[in-house]
Amino acid sequence: MSEPTIICPSCKAEIKLTESLAAPLLESTRRDYEKRLAQKDADTAKREAEIRLREEAVTKAKEQLDEQVAEKVRSERNRIAAEEAKKAKLAVQSDLDQKVKELEDLTELMKEREAKLAEAQKAQADLLRKQRELDDAKREFDLTVEKRVQEGLAATRxxxxxxxxxxxxxxVLEKEQTIASMQKQIEELKRKAEQGSQQLQGEVQELELEALLRTKFPRDTIEPVPKGEHGGDALQRVIGPNGQLCGTIIWESKRTKNWSDGWLAKLREDQRAAKAEIAVIVSHSLPKDVETFDVVEGVWVTHPKTVSPLAHTLRHTLIEVGCARQASEGQQTKTEMIYQYLTGPRFRHRVEAIVEAFSTMQEDLDKEKKAIIKQWAKREEQIERVMHATAGMYGDLQGIAGKTIQEIEGLELRALNPPDSHQSDANDRVGNEG
Structure with missing residues (x-):
């Protein structure tokens, strides 16, 4: 194992640490470390002592704080208890006052209800009494009705x-009426069939008349009137020798079994509308006292066999009048023109139309007067019957129920002061039936 070395900070030389060289350093380091450790232990003990003192101070302060908090809680609890007791006392007093007031109200309500109950009992007693009276009257009325029913039973049977x-x-009468009605229907069907045949024959006669006029008078203008329009059956515009229009003849063809005076008025209206000078009706059935042709109420009436000579005569007359009128043109003054208009056919036609209209209006007015007078008389009789029946019924009920039936003002006045003979008869009837 190699020995440790250190480097000199000054010369940078490596120095080997031998045991002899390192021993003093190690001892010095150990002593220094032990000193530091002892100092540290002393500091630690000192800190622990300080901490224990602080803990004791904190514990003591905590105990004091707990005592203060407990005291504060006790005082606050006492204050709250006192306030709550005061509030409870006030609430109890308020409830007591409210109960007393409610008791007084209930007492007053009971008194009112007792008064109303007394009134209701009184009204109920009156109602029961009236009900008994009505029941008695009803039983008496039923008895009277039963007697009358028994009396009238034989008459009813x-x-x-x-x-x-x-x-x-x-x-039996209904069957006879049915047979008569069927016979009328058969006759009506026959009449309609004959009427259709007559209508066809009339159209044929109209065509024959137009053909005759065109053949006899080729210079004239023959204008047939369309079906369904007013204006007769044909218009003959008479043309004179010089080509001037001399006048107009309106022709009406009839082919029926009987003559009708209504044809005259209708043709006069058509004549005025067409501004024709002459109106002619051609019919197989002629008015009384007319054999071939004649003028009836301003209208020429002729049989078909005399149409040709009558047409020649009327046409010749119109041509002469037209020529005379043309010759006198330019020589007439206004007075003469007015005189000619007043004496001419147009003025006569207009006056006739006015007179006929007024006559028709007068007839309609007379019819309306008669109808209204008849209706008034019928209503007056109906009203009189209703009043008599009402008075009789009132008398019957009054005789049955007596004074329980209320008086009717109108009928009582009639009974006391009858204004006329009709009401007197009604009152006599009331007395007899009652």
Missing amino acids: EQAKKEAEEGLKLK
Whole structure:
């Protein structure tokens, strides 16, 4: 084993540490270390003594602090207990006051309820008394009704027997009525079939009339009126020798079994609408006292066999009037024109239209008056029946129930002061039935 060496810090030379050389160093180092260790032990003991003193001081301070805290807790506990006792005393006093007040309120409420109970018992007693009175009146009423039912039972049976017999008669009459109704329906169907045939025949006659006019008067304009429009069946515009329009003839064709005066008024309206000078009805059935043709209420009426000569005559008349009017044009003054208008067909047509309208309005007004008067009389009779029946029923109930039935003001006044004979009869009926 090699010996340890050290290096000189000055010369940097290595020096071997032999035992003889290292012994003093080791001894010195050992003594120094032991000295330090002893010093350290002394310091440690001193520190431990100081720590023990501090611990004793801390323990003593802790004990003092615990005593102070305990004292503080005791004093605070006593204070809180005193406050809580005071609060509890106040709460008990408040609860006691509240209970006393509630007791007083309950006492007052009991008094009120006792008063209301007394009133309710009194009202119940009155109600029971009235109920007994009503029950007595009802029993008396039921007894009276039962007596009347028994009295009227025989009459009811007799009435039922009569109604049964009348029912059989009604059934027989119903069958007869059904047969009559079926016969009417058959006749109506026949009439409709004949009417359809007549309508077709009428259309054929219209076409024949138009063809006749076109053949006889080729220079004139023949205008058929469409179906469903007002204006007759055909309009003949008469053309003069010089090509001027001389006037218009409105033609109406009828092919029925019977004549109707309503055709005249309708054709006059169509004449005014078309501004035609002449109106002609061609019909197989003519008015009374007319054999071939004639003027009836301003309208020419003719049989189909005399259409041609009548048309020639009327057309010739219009042509002459037209020529005369054309010759006098430019020579008329306003007065003459007014006179011609007043004496002409247009003014007459307009006046006739006004008169017919007023006549129709007057007839409608008369019909409305009659209907309203009839309706008033019917309502007056119905009201009188209702009042008589009401008075009779009131008298019956008053005779049964007596004074328990309340008085009706209107009926009592009628009974005391009848204003007319009708009310007197009603009161007599009330007295007899009561």
